[in-house]
Amino acid sequence: MSSVSEWYMGKNVLITGATGFMGKVLVEKLLRSCPGVKALYLLVRPKAGQSMQERVHDMLKCKLFDRVREDNPDFHQKIIPISSELMQSGLALSPADVEKLSSCINIVFHCAATVRFDEPLKHALQLNVIATQQILALAQRMQHLYAFIHISTAYANCNRRHIDEVIYPPPVEPKKLIDSLEWMDDAIVRDITPRLIGDRPNTYTYTKALAEYVVQQESGRLNIGIIRPSIVGASWQEPFPGWIDNFNGPSGVFIAAGKGILRTMRASNDAVADLIPVDMVINLTLAAGWYTAVHRPKSALVYNCTTGGINPFHWGEIEHHVMSTFKRNPLEQAFRRPNANITSNYLINQYWILVSHKFPALIYDLFLRLSGQKPQMMRIFTRLHKAIALLEYFSSQDWEWNSDNMNMLMNQLSAEDRRTFNFDVHQLNWPEYIENYCIGTKKYVLNEDMSDIPAARQHLRKLRNIRYTFNTLLLVFIWRVFIARSQMARNIWYFVVSLCFKFLSYFRASSTLTN
Ligand SMILES: CCCCCCCC/C=C\CCCCCCCC(=O)SCCNC(=O)CCNC(=O)[C@H](O)C(C)(C)COP(=O)(O)OP(=O)(O)OC[C@H]1O[C@@H](n2cnc3c(N)ncnc32)[C@H](O)[C@@H]1OP(=O)(O)O
Ligand SMILES: NC(=O)C1=CN([C@@H]2O[C@H](COP(=O)(O)OP(=O)(O)OC[C@H]3O[C@@H](n4cnc5c(N)ncnc54)[C@H](OP(=O)(O)O)[C@@H]3O)[C@@H](O)[C@H]2O)C=CC1
Structure with a gap:
């Protein structure tokens, strides 16, 4: 057995955000590649009328877990859901659960966050910063904790062009901000948000930067690792190529382009598209957990988990491969033929929005009205324009991330670990990856059957x-x-x-x- 898997043997792992995109892949990989792991404690909240047990039960039934199920049909016995609402004081944990977690947890992976770019500042602060403080406080009480791994984002410091693997000084002292926002009503907070976030594009990147600082300041004697992935995309190889389950980041853009709805978007053809497959991020996260626990670095180690500096690919190339894949493997019931073009020119983009988005939407809605149906296309385009306006900041410029710690970690792994927990982004073949990604959106996000092609x-x-x-x-x-x-x-x-x-x-x- 590899040394990383061996280290996880007999360990109790606490995971927040396990029902999310990355959390699910983390749970799956731990169960599959570290079969000796003792138990996974998942902090989950009840949602949409479902109890946390029902949610976890549904999650484990999904296709992502097919390989684990094959290896060990009783794998669910290792999963222990714990009811927790991270936005509430004390994480809404029962005293018995606090006691249990304090005595048995060996490693924490803190993945939960709000990743919405339009989240009101108070809410983003509550979840991304205050909940992180509370998880840290809980971790401080854990008697057998070896490592605390915090998932941040490579864009936490996107106001800089060159980003090193260090925690930068925060834009504001988090405690002061928390205290001030407490007495302000939502309208005032909305008004001052642009001034507060300054040269960052949204409340997400702003609060993730504050969270990193909080982790550094409040870690005490904990062994800390901070993972900063760039744009996390569908899986590269594991558990199978192209797995994806949401519309975030480029996935929604790919789908909208494949459906023939999105025909134009502002992006720079020559800017590096810093995508990284979710399985690589999770492999690095697990390896970083092992390294942090075994080597106990003196201060928090930050891992910029990116591809651009090592194996760059550009938005123009992505456009080409996305279009080519959807022409060969079309999505069902497309609105128009897939033919999206990116441009960095504002006026050209506005022209195509008018001609290729608004005009066809108007005609289609007219047709719907005349045939006695409810018009809907204009509404869909309004939402699409809102979504892509939030993404354009990231697709129109380049960043440079230093990835020394990622390389260092790779060198620390044995040959076997490097295969089992592969995050060598040199090995990514982009055209093949993008093709599998697009097909993944068809199969796993839209649940379309390949036989209907x-x-x-x-x-x-x-x-x-x-x-x-x-x-x-x-x-x-x-x-x-x-x-x-x-x-x-x-x-x-x-x-x-x-x-x-x-x-x-x-x-x-x-x-x-x-x-
Ligand atoms: C031909 C192609 C060429 C390519 C060109 C370049 C592409 C560049 C693309 C991307 C660069 C991205 C850079 C990201 C970097 C940062 C990374 C990270 O660290 S964090 C992770 C990222 N996080 C997000 O991506 C959150 C973004 N999403 C939001 O903030 C919200 O969802 C928002 C504002 C976009 C929409 O909010 P609402 O309240 O209007 O809607 P709601 O409830 O979220 O969703 C409504 C429906 O729309 C779908 N939807 C959501 N996002 C969509 C999207 N982007 N496109 C299409 N549909 C989307 C949802 O699934 C939902 O569907 P139902 O009603 O349930 O059926
Ligand atoms: N996706 C990406 O491209 C990138 C993500 N990241 C980071 O990775 C991490 C995971 O992201 P991702 O998996 O994409 O995000 P998701 O939105 O898919 O998952 C977020 C998770 O957080 C949980 N959560 C949110 N609010 C609460 C709450 N109040 N109480 C309890 N749990 C809550 C969600 O639970 P529930 O199911 O109950 O809502 C869910 O499990 C985040 O820290 C993010 O910043 C970093 C870079 C890129």
Whole structure:
């Protein structure tokens, strides 16, 4: 057995955010690659009418856990859900649970956060900063804790161009901010938020930066590791390629482009798209847990978990591969044929929004109205524009992350560990990864069947014929309205036609001469 897996043998692990995208992959990998792990304690809240037990039960039934289920059908016995609402005082843990966790937990992975970019500051602060303080306080009480791993983001310091593996001074002293926001009502907080977040784009990156500082300040004698992944995408290889379960980050953009809804977006073709597969992030996280526990670094080690500096890929290339994949493997019931283009030019983008988003939406809604249905396309576009406006900051510029600690960690692993907990981003073949990612959004986010691809292709052919018919009708209409009715338009038209004719004659004559 590898030394990382061996270390997890007999250990009790506490995980927050286990029902989220990364948390699920962490739980799965621990169960599959560290079969000796004793128990996973998951802090989960009841949600949408489901108890925390029901939520965890549903989670473990999902396809992500198929491989674990094959290896050990009783794997759920190692999962111990603990009811906890991180936004409440004391994390809403019962005294008995606090007692239990304090006496048995050996390692903590703190993944829970709000990742919404439009989260009101108070809420983001409550979850990303205050809950982190509370988890740290709980960790301080743990008698057999070897390591505390905090999941941050590579964009916590996105106001800098070059980001080292250090904790930067916070934009404000977190305690002062917490105290001030406490007495302010939501309207005042909303008004001052832009001033507070300053040169960061949203409350998410701002509060994640504050959380890192809190972890550093309040860690006491804990052994700390901070993981900073960039844009976390579908899985690369494990448990199977292309697994993804949400619309966050690029996934929503890929889906909207595949459905033919999104045709234009502001992004720089040449900017590095710092995507990193979720399985690589989790492999690094588990390896960092082992390293922190065994080597007990004197101060918190930060791991920038990024790809751009090592194996760069650009948004322009992503656009190409996403479009090519969705043309070969279309999504069902596309609105239009997939044909999205990115541009960094504001005016060009506005033009295409008008022509390729708003105009078709208007026509489609008119059609829905006329056929007695409720118009919906304009509403969908309004939401899409709101979502992509929040992402454009990240797709229009480059950052440079130092990844010395990631390299150091890799060098610390045995050959076997490097295979089992692979986070060597050199090995990523981007075109293949993007293809699997897109197919993953089709299979696991939209739950579409691959056997329906011929029907989806047929639908795209139908859309192409509608487009040809529509363009022909438009041309005839323009002809009737403008050309046939006005002498001046007729003269312009004849002038253009004769110019084309002359050009053709000249071209033919010159090509005869050269022959
Ligand atoms: C051809 C392609 C070319 C590519 C070009 C470049 C692409 C660049 C792309 C991306 C760069 C990203 C850089 C991220 C860097 C940071 C990384 C991190 O550290 S954190 C993780 C990231 N976090 C987020 O991504 C949260 C973003 N999401 C939000 O903040 C909210 O969801 C928001 C404001 C976008 C929408 O909020 P609401 O309240 O209007 O809606 P709600 O409740 O969230 O969702 C409504 C419905 O829309 C879907 N949806 C959500 N996000 C979507 C999206 N981005 N696109 C499409 N649908 C989305 C949802 O699944 C939901 O569907 P139902 O109603 O349940 O069926
Ligand atoms: N996804 C990405 O691209 C990136 C993510 N990260 C970081 O990785 C971590 C995980 O992100 P990701 O998995 O994508 O996020 P998700 O939104 O998928 O998951 C968030 C998790 O936090 C839990 N949570 C949220 N609020 C509460 C609460 N009040 N009480 C208890 N639990 C709560 C959620 O539980 P519930 O199911 O109950 O809502 C869920 O399990 C975060 O720290 C994020 O900042 C960093 C870089 C990129």
